Amino acid sequence: MIDIQNVSKSYEKIRAVHDVSLTLEDGQVFGLVGTNGAGKSTLLRLIAGILVPDQGQILVDGEPVYDNPAVRENIFFISDEPYFFPGSRAVDMKKWYKDLYPFFDTDRFDKLLKDFGLDPRRRIRTYSKGMRRQLAVICGICAGTRYLLCDETTDGLDPVMRQALKSLLGGDMEERGLTPVLASHNLRELEDICDHVGLLHQGGILLSQDIADMKLGLQKIQCVFTGEAPAELPGLEVVSHEARGRLHTYVVRSGREEAEAVFSQYSFVFYEILNLSLEEVFILETEAVGYDVKKFILG
Amino acid sequence: MTSKNSSSDNFLKSQARLFGRRMACTVISFLVWFFTFPVGTCLILLQDGADAAYRVDMLSSFLGFRSWTFVFTAASAFVLAIEGISWLFSRQKVDFYESMPIKRKKRFSAIWINSFLIWLIPFAIFAFGTGAWIAAGGYLMPMVMADIGVSLLRQALLFITVYAVTTVFGLLTGNIFSAVALSFIFNIYLPVTTFLGRWLCEQFLVTDPTGINNLFTKMASWLTPVGNYYSYAGEYSGETTLVVLRYMVKKALPGDIRNLALFLVFTLIAAFLFKKRKNEMAGVSLAFPGIVPLIMILLLVPGMLMTGLVVGTILPGFTAERFVIWAILMVLIGMAANCLIEAYIEGDIRFAFRRFWAFLVAAVLAVGIFGAIFFDVFGYDSYVPSADSVKGGVFMTSQREDFWRLRTMETYDEETYPAVLVTNTEDILELGRIGQKALIDRDKNMAQTEGWETYISYVGNNDRIETRHILIPADIDRDLMDRLLKDPAFREDLYPGLGADPGLCAGVLWNNVFYYEDTLLAEGDKAPAFAEKILEAYKKDLEAAAFDQIADGRLCGILNLSCTAEGDPDGKEYNDYSLPVYRSFKKTRALLKKKEADMSVPDPDMIRSVEISYYNNAEQISRTYEDPEKIRQITEGLAGTDMYYDIPFESRDNKGINVLITWKKEKPEDYYSYSFRKGGIPGFVREDLEIAP
Numbered sequence: 007m008i009d010i011q012n013v014s015k016s017y018e019k020i021r022a023v024h025d026v027s028l029t030l031e032d033g034q035v036f037g038l039v040g041t042n043g044a045g046k047s048t049l050l051r052l053i054a055g056i057l058v059p060d061q062g063q064i065l066v067d068g069e070p071v072y073d074n075p076a077v078r079e080n081i082f083f084i085s086d087e088p089y090f091f092p093g094s095r096a097v098d099m100k101k102w103y104k105d106l107y108p109f110f111d112t113d114r115f116d117k118l119l120k121d122f123g124l125d126p127r128r129r130i131r132t133y134s135k136g137m138r139r140q141l142a143v144i145c146g147i148c149a150g151t152r153y154l155l156c157d158e159t160t161d162g163l164d165p166v167m168r169q170a171l172k173s174l175l176g177g178d179m180e181e182r183g184l185t186p187v188l189a190s191h192n193l194r195e196l197e198d199i200c201d202h203v204g205l206l207h208q209g210g211i212l213l214s215q216d217i218a219d220m221k222l223g224l225q226k227i228q229c230v231f232t233g234e235a236p237a238e239l240p241g242l243e244v245v246s247h248e249a250r251g252r253l254h255t256y257v258v259r260s261g262r263e264e265a266e267a268v269f270s271q272y273s274f275v276f277y278e279i280l281n282l283s284l285e286e287v288f289i290l291e292t293e294a295v296g297y298d299v300k301k302f303i304l305g
Numbered sequence: 306m307t308s309k310n311s312s313s314d315n316f317l318k319s320q321a322r323l324f325g326r327r328m329a330c331t332v333i334s335f336l337v338w339f340f341t342f343p344v345g346t347c348l349i350l351l352q353d354g355a356d357a358a359y360r361v362d363m364l365s366s367f368l369g370f371r372s373w374t375f376v377f378t379a380a381s382a383f384v385l386a387i388e389g390i391s392w393l394f395s396r397q398k399v400d401f402y403e404s405m406p407i408k409r410k411k412r413f414s415a416i417w418i419n420s421f422l423i424w425l426i427p428f429a430i431f432a433f434g435t436g437a438w439i440a441a442g443g444y445l446m447p448m449v450m451a452d453i454g455v456s457l458l459r460q461a462l463l464f465i466t467v468y469a470v471t472t473v474f475g476l477l478t479g480n481i482f483s484a485v486a487l488s489f490i491f492n493i494y495l496p497v498t499t500f501l502g503r504w505l506c507e508q509f510l511v512t513d514p515t516g517i518n519n520l521f522t523k524m525a526s527w528l529t530p531v532g533n534y535y536s537y538a539g540e541y542s543g544e545t546t547l548v549v550l551r552y553m554v555k556k557a558l559p560g561d562i563r564n565l566a567l568f569l570v571f572t573l574i575a576a577f578l579f580k581k582r583k584n585e586m587a588g589v590s591l592a593f594p595g596i597v598p599l600i601m602i603l604l605l606v607p608g609m610l611m612t613g614l615v616v617g618t619i620l621p622g623f624t625a626e627r628f629v630i631w632a633i634l635m636v637l638i639g640m641a642a643n644c645l646i647e648a649y650i651e652g653d654i655r656f657a658f659r660r661f662w663a664f665l666v667a668a669v670l671a672v673g674i675f676g677a678i679f680f681d682v683f684g685y686d687s688y689v690p691s692a693d694s695v696k697g698g699v700f701m702t703s704q705r706e707d708f709w710r711l712r713t714m715e716t717y718d719e720e721t722y723p724a725v726l727v728t729n730t731e732d733i734l735e736l737g738r739i740g741q742k743a744l745i746d747r748d749k750n751m752a753q754t755e756g757w758e759t760y761i762s763y764v765g766n767n768d769r770i771e772t773r774h775i776l777i778p779a780d781i782d783r784d785l786m787d788r789l790l791k792d793p794a795f796r797e798d799l800y801p802g803l804g805a806d807p808g809l810c811a812g813v814l815w816n817n818v819f820y821y822e823d824t825l826l827a828e829g830d831k832a833p834a835f836a837e838k839i840l841e842a843y844k845k846d847l848e849a850a851a852f853d854q855i856a857d858g859r860l861c862g863i864l865n866l867s868c869t870a871e872g873d874p875d876g877k878e879y880n881d882y883s884l885p886v887y888r889s890f891k892k893t894r895a896l897l898k899k900k901e902a903d904m905s906v907p908d909p910d911m912i913r914s915v916e917i918s919y920y921n922n923a924e925q926i927s928r929t930y931e932d933p934e935k936i937r938q939i940t941e942g943l944a945g946t947d948m949y950y951d952i953p954f955e956s957r958d959n960k961g962i963n964v965l966i967t968w969k970k971e972k973p974e975d976y977y978s979y980s981f982r983k984g985g986i987p988g989f990v991r992e993d994l995e996i997a998p
Binding site for chain 2 (some may be wrong): 017054055056058075076078079081082091102105
């Protein structure tokens with residue numbers, strides 16, 4: 007478990023992370039979202055032990071991470087700009103990581119290189135940006151660490167590779183309890199992979215919640231009433247209501263069954279309960295706490 | 306989850322990883338030392354017409370203790386130190402390395418050791434390999450391995466010191482340009498600033514010929530690794546013997562100890578800075594913003610003083626108006642420099658006046674120092690010791706009383722340099738006051754004073770001598786000069802501190818014992834004490850020594866005497882004699898033996914031939930002897946006490962009777978050179994070479 011306790015970090019006068027408290031449970035995929043400059047990379051670098059917090063502390067399995075090799079053997083950080091030695095090849099990086107990470111799986115590394123179509127003998131500098139990211143992900147997956155921190159890793163990957171990454175992470179989570187932490191400025195990329203999402207804005211955490219809980223607590227109903235639409239829906243907290251002609255769209259804060267029970271009292275020409283996208287959930291939740299999240303999540 | 310191999314990051318593995326990562330540095334280091342040692346040796350050995358002495362000299366100059374290759378070592382340390390911490394200047398690399406499961410101090414020390422090995426391994430392989438080759442080839446360097454060993458140890462110390470200093474200043478920065486610039490500046494900072502200090506004092510403290518200069522010269526090396534390494538060095542040539550090597554090691558020791566101290570201190574500072582350095586500072590100009598004002602002041606003060614000096618050379622003179630002009634120019638140029646540096650540090654010209662207070666502090670310091678020296682605020686230039694603190698004084702004169710009688714101006718003459726020792730302290734201090742004031746008036750206040758420039762030395766009650774530059778004005782009180790020159794304690798024979806016997810040479814004005822830098826002194830022997838021993842022991846020989854016996858080489862000391870010329874009863878003409886102190890003298894031999902000098906003579910059974918040469922009226926006559934009996938007689942003569950032994954450092958001269966021995970074993974360069982003296986020459990040689998009895 008990664009426990010972030012009241013962590014702040016500034017670069018001279020620029021406040022990158024401010025009083026963030028989070029708990030990253032094992033076995034979950036944690037997504038960190040936020041715009042550029044929101045503090046995602048800083049927070050990941052703090053978790054990886056690259057930076058020292060100005061305030062607060064970060065404990066990984068109860069131990070501080072900074073300059074603690076025993077803890078770091080269980081953390082692999084994939085930077086937004088992965089570094090490889092000049093002139094090196096994939097096999098050279100394998101050798102490097104194998105010496106450092108005690109559970110590095112060389113057979114799997116070779117297999118994944120083959121599966122991803124990466125030539126292990128080719129100089130990495132001749133790889134495309136996407137190929138370099140793939141290699142970084144392969145290194146991270148094969149390092150055998152319990153935590154995998156990915157900073158904007160999905161950027162530059164094509165949809166097929168993104169899907170492959172998801173399945174790799176899923177497999178490792180199931181097999182050896184991997185806990186991935188993925189940072190991205192794009193909420194849509196994280197939606198179908200994360201269990202828990204934290205939203206960072208201007209160095210602070212706006213929201214941190216299980217996606218399932220978020221979705222379960224909100225219901226989106228689209229309907230066309232046979233008669234006039236009711237002025238209110240008794241027993242339901244309406245988060246938003248939009249009417250286009252006779253088509254009404256409600257988002258209510260309740261369980262699915264509760265919502266169905268209330269709506270069953272009315273007669274409809276058309277009635278449907280829709281799945282809320284993570285993006286919509288975020289927009290609604292953050293608007294509820296006073297932020298116009300569309301500005302900084304969706305651009 | 307536990308680690309299955311907790312020692313995975315052991316020393317060898319980490320070094321192997323680092324060698325792999327720093328392959329370019331490793332290859333360059335191998336190439337540098339390969340081209341320096343084996344290739345350089347080949348080129349020397351292949352030179353046509355190079356004699357053995359030349360080869361030994363050339364080979365020693367890069368293999369042994371007097372090697373110039375320390376330049377490569379210092380450069381290697383600088384480059385490897387910067388390269389070793391360069392990952393701290395890139396966020397990408399910081400993320401990569403700092404996320405690895407390696408303890409930071411382990412990484413720091415691993416890189417440190419790796420840098421040292423990158424330098425050491427090729428150096429040792431090629432230097433010792435070349436040494437072994439030379440030794441096996443019989444190229445007259447019996448001590449070559451020890452010589453290389455000493456060189457390696459001293460250069461290793463130089464390497465780690467330069468490395469530590471460079472690392473400290475590199476760690477203060479956040480990008481490669483700043484790292485190189487700041488490390489380079491502070492590696493040479495002290496020599497440059499002391500040079501500046503010397504220049505300032507020379508310009509403005511006109512009566513101090515050597516004092517502050519010497520102080521600055523010493524300081525320049527103390528905090529500078531290369532200065533410490535090279536501080537002992539003189540010009541040496543010839544073969545390195547064990548005695549020479551021991552002597553050199555002792556002589557180099559103070560500088561080496563200073564370097565060791567520097568290494569320890571700077572390594573601790575580097576470790577501290579590395580620990581405290583924040584990784585997010587990668588890419589900025591200075592990683593510790595708090596030190597910016599200090600850096601600014603350290604750079605701006607000497608920079609402004611230098612500006613003042615340059616301006617001063619354009620606008621000479623010591624008036625207050627000129628000082629104001631200089632000060633304004635200094636401050637303006639300093640301010641421009643300050644703004645440029647600030648703009649660079651902040652990466653934005655709008656911040657050019659940030660921390661302007663630091664500039665103001667620097668400006669006040671620079672103008673203050675400049676003004677203090679310019680106006681001699683502390684009275685250094687006009688300082689004359691109090692009468693009760695001195696017991697006498699010396700001033701130099703080239704023409705004695707005649708000078709004053711005739712009132713002629715004489716230029717300084719190095720050939721005759723007599724000194725006048727005066728114990729009438731009031732008069733000598735008065736002369737000092739007049740002379741110093743006259744010099745200050747002439748050099749600073751542009752007074753047209755006619756007079757004679759010379760030096761005056763105040764001899765303190767504690768025998769400490771302070772020498773000042775003076776101008777004795779032509780219109781000086783004649784009575785004062787008469788009193789000085791007729792001082793009852795006036796002795797023209799001695800320069801204080803040496804205690805030589807004035808009866809040694811009739812009419813001696815001044816004698817002194819000079820030593821070559823390579824004089825073989827034992828620890829604790831100071832030059833004058835050693836000289837006295839020699840002087841005492843060989844008085845007779847010296848008295849009997851004639852001018853034509855003087856040779857520049859084959860000596861362990863030179864006695865410089867200025868004697869009244871023969872046949873000049875008035876004692877107004879002088880001859881300077883440089884009398885060699887030879888090993889052949891019995892007591893010198895005993896002394897040298899006591900000091901473990903090599904006194905061995907060749908074994909006649911090992912000799913194939915002996916060539917004896919003699920310059921007779923500038924024409925060289927040579928004879929070669931191969932008869933064992935004659936060889937035996939010659940070597941017996943060599944073993945005698947009346948001969949000159951060949952000792953290190955001497956240059957081949959054409960005045961002695963030289964003996965060149967060729968050994969039986971096939972080593973064409975393996976010779977041993979001696980020179981006979983007095984009765985050591987066998988009769989048949991004397992006849993063959995037509996040497997006059």
